[in-house]
Amino acid sequence: GDSVTQMEGPVTLSEEAFLTINCTYTATGYPSLFWYVQYPGEGLQLLLKATKADDKGSNKGFEATYRKETTSFHLEKGSVQVSDSAVYFCALITMNRDDKIIFGKGTRLHILP
């Protein structure tokens, strides 16, 4: 079945460091890909998404490119801030599968001042 694999956390970085959180997927069909973020004490929020190969999603300085050839959707940010500390979830949805989102396990990110 469809699945999402993302790098284990926690990831700890200093402020202004470059961030990469890896995400790969397996899916039959043509999924859309998402990154959701969960700040402490809150629910999940959509961070960015891409709906087809080579699309780049971007928001709040974060970017991810839908790479069909490597079945990847890695999350990147050039200069992280303390306020980026959160749990990040990679996810996919294939619209012919009853709109069910498949989430990765989440990667906890700690940014040190």
Add this chain to the structure above:
Amino acid sequence: ETGVTQTPRHLVMGMTNKKSLKCEQHLGHNAMYWYKQSAKKPLELMFVYSLEERVENNSVPSRFSPECPNSSHLFLHLHTLQPEDSALYLCASSQRGQETQYFGPGTRLLVL
């Protein structure tokens, strides 16, 4: 921003209690979801309602009973829970045919 609210935000209950979690969405969506998020497991989809009909029940124990009286409201009725049911319960909504789900802040449940 969130158009999905959940109450209560925190709940402590004994194993013999009966309680209900409430979710309300103000986004005009027609699908709603319950997820369980615990420390040691990934997000688990529990139930899906589409157009007020249950379309998914992921082998959830019967001590969890969902109810969707209309497209804006979703409940999760709890009875005779176990300590391992302690978790964050998240509600989400979406518009059928569109991909993005919008989540509420969750109810943090502790079963003693």
